[in-house]
Amino acid sequence: MTTIVVGYVPNALGDAALAAAIDEAGRRAAKLLVVNATRADRLVDPGYADAADVARLEAVLSGAGVGFSIRHGIADGLPAEEVLDAAEESDAELIVIGVRNRTPVGKLLLGSTAQTILLSAPCNVLAVRQP
Secondary structure, eight states, rough: OOOEEOOOOSSHHHHHHHHHHHHHHHHHHHHEEEEEEEEEOOOTTTTOHHHHHHHHHHHHHHHHTOEEEEEEEEEEHHHHHHHHHHHHHOOEHHHHHHHOOOOHHHHHHHHHHHHHHHOOHHHHHHHEEOO
């Protein structure tokens, strides 16, 4: 069975990526590997799912009727690296990520998780915008 990796954050953008990944998994008869990570040196990270977010995520995935696993944790690397590592380790067919509009200065100062994934992915990437 093939694998689709989803970079997930607990917000509307993450929900859009998750919905697209569930749809793709149904089409491809694939299982999902949902990745949500934060760096060990971060005190607060709005992209890191708390226990309630993970429970909601599990409920959505269970109701979707696709096979799934969730990789949720604190890591030494950046979230983009965790998504890329998961894709390589699982020999993923596709990575699904959410993207948002950012100013050129914002990209320069803050970096871009999506950009790192797009440029370094070992497979195709589906970039989903928030509806």
